[in-house]
Amino acid sequence: MQLPKIPDTPVVLQMLNWIFRPMAYMEECRQRYGDIFALKLQKNSPPLVFVNHPDDLEQILSHDTKELEAPGDLNDLFEGLLGKSSVITLSGTEHQRQRQLLMPPLHGERMRHYSQIIHDITAKVISQYPQGQSFNVRTISQEITLRVIMQAVFGLDEGVRAKKLQQLLGEILENGSSVWLITLLYFPALQRDFGPIKIWGRQGQLQEEADQLIYDEIQERREHPDASRTDILSLLMDAKDAAGQPMTDVELRDELITLLTAGHETTATAIAWAMYWIHKLPQVKEKLLQELDSLGDNPDPTTIYKLPYLSAVCVETLRIYPVGMLTFARRVKTPITVGGCELAPGTPIVGSIYLTHQREDLYPQPKQFKPERFLERQFSPYEYLPFGGGARRCIGLAFAQWEMKLAIAKILTMRELELVNNTEVKPQRRGLVTGPDHPIQMVIKSQRQIKSRSLETSTVG
Ligand code: HEM
Numbered sequence: 001m002q003l004p005k006i007p008d009t010p011v012v013l014q015m016l017n018w019i020f021r022p023m024a025y026m027e028e029c030r031q032r033y034g035d036i037f038a039l040k041l042q043k044n045s046p047p048l049v050f051v052n053h054p055d056d057l058e059q060i061l062s063h064d065t066k067e068l069e070a071p072g073d074l075n076d077l078f079e080g081l082l083g084k085s086s087v088i089t090l091s092g093t094e095h096q097r098q099r100q101l102l103m104p105p106l107h108g109e110r111m112r113h114y115s116q117i118i119h120d121i122t123a124k125v126i127s128q129y130p131q132g133q134s135f136n137v138r139t140i141s142q143e144i145t146l147r148v149i150m151q152a153v154f155g156l157d158e159g160v161r162a163k164k165l166q167q168l169l170g171e172i173l174e175n176g177s178s179v180w181l182i183t184l185l186y187f188p189a190l191q192r193d194f195g196p197i198k199i200w201g202r203q204g205q206l207q208e209e210a211d212q213l214i215y216d217e218i219q220e221r222r223e224h225p226d227a228s229r230t231d232i233l234s235l236l237m238d239a240k241d242a243a244g245q246p247m248t249d250v251e252l253r254d255e256l257i258t259l260l261t262a263g264h265e266t267t268a269t270a271i272a273w274a275m276y277w278i279h280k281l282p283q284v285k286e287k288l289l290q291e292l293d294s295l296g297d298n299p300d301p302t303t304i305y306k307l308p309y310l311s312a313v314c315v316e317t318l319r320i321y322p323v324g325m326l327t328f329a330r331r332v333k334t335p336i337t338v339g340g341c342e343l344a345p346g347t348p349i350v351g352s353i354y355l356t357h358q359r360e361d362l363y364p365q366p367k368q369f370k371p372e373r374f375l376e377r378q379f380s381p382y383e384y385l386p387f388g389g390g391a392r393r394c395i396g397l398a399f400a401q402w403e404m405k406l407a408i409a410k411i412l413t414m415r416e417l418e419l420v421n422n423t424e425v426k427p428q429r430r431g432l433v434t435g436p437d438h439p440i441q442m443v444i445k446s447q448r449q450i451k452s453r454s455l456e457t458s459t460v461g
Contacts, residue, residue: 004049004341005033011040022429026355036339048348052355054382056339060330061390067336070391074329083254101239105232108398114152115301118403121147122410134420136439141271144407145264153259155231168210173265175203214253266323267400269435274317274408276440277369279419304409312371314404318386319357321427327351327388416445
């Protein structure tokens with residue numbers, strides 16, 4: 001029986017490589033061991049198997065009920081922040097029930113409703129920056145996505161509670177993206193407050209404050225119901241499961257914090273990368289501006305959403321440096337052969353989205369940013385999978401795609417921007433996802449007058 005190959009280095013070295021240089025390490029392992037390999041990342045758990053061949057991905061992602069399962073207990077790294085009732089940490093029928101409750105407000109149909117929010121908030125945020133001022137593009141994209149998700153989830157943008165919650169979430173996620181916090185997660189023995197390492201305790205304190213604000217908001221809604229509200233919290237408070245039961249306050253809290261955290265950092269990073277590539281490659285920017293300008297004043301959001309070149313730029317952005325490096329882990333239920341290797345029940349297995357997107361046989365010259373590849377051919381859901389697949393496929397996929405396209409279109413039509421310098425930016429770990437290895441500094445050169453003027457005057461507040 002052939003098993004997936006595992007590096008013969010000590011466990012602690014495998015863990016450190018995985019924490020500090022996950023993408024380079026995966027590439028080295030694929031080169032050395034082939035399309036399927038395993039890493040020993042925790043002392044008392046079985047090695048984690050990595051696959052990246054589209055056939056193997058199809059096998060692991062489309063067999064969620066028979067040979068493989070997608071249990072929430074494999075995501076227990078998230079439990080501290082998201083809670084036990086989050087869709088990410090739940091398993092089986094409970095997981096399916098929560099997905100069914102959460103999907104309708106995030107469905108493609110609802111996106112027209114959120115497009116005005118995305119449009120207005122992007123305009124407000126970008127207008128805060130005067131000509132000549134340089135800024136980290138991630139600061140802007142993060143403010144846009146945090147305010148948009150707050151508005152979509154709670155119907156809140158302005159107001160004391162909204163501002164406080166935005167500030168707390170910003171800080172929680174910034175701390176969570178520290179590689180040291182991830183090290184603490186992999187080395188649980190270090191999870192104490194000692195010496196200068198106060199980050200763990202501070203994180204708990206911030207979370208408690210954020211939780212209190214969320215519970216206050218739920219309480220207020222229960223005391224003063226308002227049937228005209230259309231935000232996700234209101235929809236979830238009205239939702240009932242098959243047995244006619246509404247969600248409890250704890251379930252509501254866990255799902256709201258899940259949407260707020262999963263829904264803003266990821267999309268903020270994707271927008272920041274897109275802005276980097278657009279301004280790094282003049283031919284990409286020129287083509288994109290031509291396409292956007294051809295729409296005239298006040299284009300319909302659906303028309304923007306369907307623009308072929310804008311879509312190709314966004315898709316290529318999530319291919320070259322996918323924000324989520326991996327799918328969530330699946331676990332083998334009955335003996336199964338994947339990629340020529342026998343896997344025993346209990347084996348955890350992940351799809352390496354990063355390695356799949358770097359496959360030379362699918363994407364020639366994979367390190368080059370070429371939106372045209374998506375105009376020239378179609379890719380299967382197992383060749384291109386920035387949002388994962390199967391039972392745990394990202395429920396915010398439509399939301400993220402709309403937000404990326406509308407925010408980028410709005411920024412580019414409002415302002416002429418350029419990169420402050422031409423330094424190459426590479427991806428690195430940011431907590432459990434990835435992001436730029438240093439700030440992408442940009443500067444506003446001028447206002448763009450063409451065609452976007454009437455949009456600006458109507459929305460900048
Ligand atoms: C560019 C932005 C985003 C990227 C790249 C991304 C990527 C992913 C990936 C790779 C997964 C794991 C899928 C799997 O294991 O098969 C996932 C799951 C998830 N995403 Fe996203 N995501 C993004 C935006 C969002 C947004 C905007 C939301 C919510 C509004 C969201 C909510 C979730 C949730 C709740 C799950 C867990 C689903 C489950 O366990 O059933 N994501 N996402």
